[in-house]
Ligand SMILES: Nc1ncnc2c1ncn2[C@@H]1O[C@H](COP(=O)(O)OP(=O)(O)OP(=O)(O)O)[C@@H](O)[C@H]1O
């Protein structure tokens with residue numbers, strides 16, 4: 001198999017970004033963080049005064065920003081209208097509003113087209129991570145992985161990252177965002193029927209990376 005397309009989906013904090021970047025770097029593949037794209041369009045809506053709870057207004061603005069993703073796994077980038085958005089998209093305000101914006105069908109259509117065109121132009125293949133990659137964006141991906149972990153493990157990981165944030169509040173926020181992402185009508189967070197589920201609760205990040213690398217190598221060997 002010359003080029004390989006790997007879809008990695010799962011709830012928040014299961015290790016999708018860390019795993020996807022490391023696997024892509026190790027195998028010489030491109031890397032795409034689709035959550036960053038939904039965050040970028042949400043940041044644009046906020047900075048342009050769009051009421052993110054008004055789905056009609058969000059829908060009519062969905063085509064306006066130009067979002068560009070850099071796919072080098074050792075230096076992923078994201079710009080909105082030429083401005084580096086990698087910092088602003090990680091704020092608490094964006095995190096709290098991204099589920100509402102990403103539930104709007106016009107937003108999903110726009111971002112899905114962008115994701116498919118990036119995947120199609122990745123010369124050596126790509127690891128694409130998100131919530132609906134295996135089910136909707138790239139249903140013909142060569143390998144689909146669905147990462148899971150207990151809410152407690154995910155909250156502990158995130159609190160560590162946020163330097164002492166309250167674990168209970170972090171857990172509640174994760175659960176709330178997952179519920180919104182799983183219950184939206186258009187391409188909700190879901191495991192594809194043909195995805196391999198990997199529960200990372202008891203695994204180190206290194207073990208998860210090795211597991212996914214092995215699965216990719218097995219696919220390549222069988223092709
Ligand atoms: N198996 C693991 N064991 C311990 N910590 C982990 C593991 N996997 C990831 N982490 C850590 O958990 C945190 C969240 O990981 P990461 O950002 O990769 O998750 P994610 O699924 O991409 O989250 P989100 O969907 O919210 O962007 C990071 O600090 C990462 O280093």
Ligand SMILES: Nc1ccn([C@H]2C[C@H](O)[C@@H](COP(=O)(O)O)O2)c(=O)n1
Nearest residue numbers: 034035036038098102130131132181
């Ligand atoms: N394929 C995707 C990726 C992400 N989203 C939405 C839902 C998430 O809550 C949000 C932020 O993603 P994160 O940066 O936490 O991975 O973006 C989606 O709907 N579909």
